[in-house]
Amino acid sequence: MQTPWEYRYAHRTKSMGSSVIRELLKLTEQPDIISFGGGLPAPEVFPVREFQDACNVVLQTDGAQALQYSTTEGYRPLREMIARHTGRYSVQITADNILITSGSQQALDFIGRIFINRGDYIVVESPTYLGALQAWNAYGAQYISVRTDEDGMVVDELEAALRVGPKFIYVLPNFQNPSGSTLSLEHRKKLIELADKYGVPIVEDDPYGQLRYEGEHIPSLVYLDSQYRGKNGGTYSGNVIYLSTFSKLLAP
Numbered sequence: 001m002q003t004p005w006e007y008r009y010a011h012r013t014k015s016m017g018s019s020v021i022r023e024l025l026k027l028t029e030q031p032d033i034i035s036f037g038g039g040l041p042a043p044e045v046f047p048v049r050e051f052q053d054a055c056n057v058v059l060q061t062d063g064a065q066a067l068q069y070s071t072t073e074g075y076r077p078l079r080e081m082i083a084r085h086t087g088r089y090s091v092q093i094t095a096d097n098i099l100i101t102s103g104s105q106q107a108l109d110f111i112g113r114i115f116i117n118r119g120d121y122i123v124v125e126s127p128t129y130l131g132a133l134q135a136w137n138a139y140g141a142q143y144i145s146v147r148t149d150e151d152g153m154v155v156d157e158l159e160a161a162l163r164v165g166p167k168f169i170y171v172l173p174n175f176q177n178p179s180g181s182t183l184s185l186e187h188r189k190k191l192i193e194l195a196d197k198y199g200v201p202i203v204e205d206d207p208y209g210q211l212r213y214e215g216e217h218i219p220s221l222v223y224l225d226s227q228y229r230g231k232n233g234g235t236y237s238g239n240v241i242y243l244s245t246f247s248k249l250l251a252p
Helices: 004-008 011-015 020-028 048-066 076-087 103-115 130-137 155-162 185-198 221-231
Strands: 121-126 142-149 168-171 202-205 240-243
Touching: 103 130, 103 202, 103 240, 121 130, 121 155, 142 155, 155 185, 168 185, 185 202, 185 221, 202 221, 221 240
Parallel strands: 121 142, 121 168, 168 202, 202 240
Antiparallel strands: none
């Protein structure tokens, strides 16, 4: 028999726990601890003066618009700027392809809300980003882990996981969290081919791709997917959901 409090809560709360990320961030507030548990940018490089100047300009010139409600997709000039920026990496999209969220974390929650039914399988790297697991646990997801090595996900072991019929593949191709590995170009191409063969979408989470300090930039999965489909005579409707963030480039 349910108690009154059990009756009031949604059933999915039974599988919810406290936020691991929140507990990690509590440690960072202790001055005697240097925490390697979270991907926090160095505060001494935050562009504080530039943010201050930008805020002053916006409030002086467009203050009423900046403080007013706007479209839920996000400020269109910002989406247009992002579309131009992705073009530098050969990803050709328009503002209509972009949704502004509160970091990648909110995007992960949206993806869970839209795609995941209780019991659905998701293919993830082992290890993978705990924030994604936390976002999707609430929707009743189950996980199929594929191990990683110095070249990222071992795609030779991916096909067995795809035969199960997962909803999508979740991968962090650049400087993966928490392993730090980067998915090689060869592995990226193989991943695209297998995802297309089994009709499984890819969620490409790329918060760190623009933080490369040495070596050559490796094309994104969303770009390689468009090239693969074009080469094989198909029309590109998109098999990759691409996530990125300003949190690591500017400030959280």
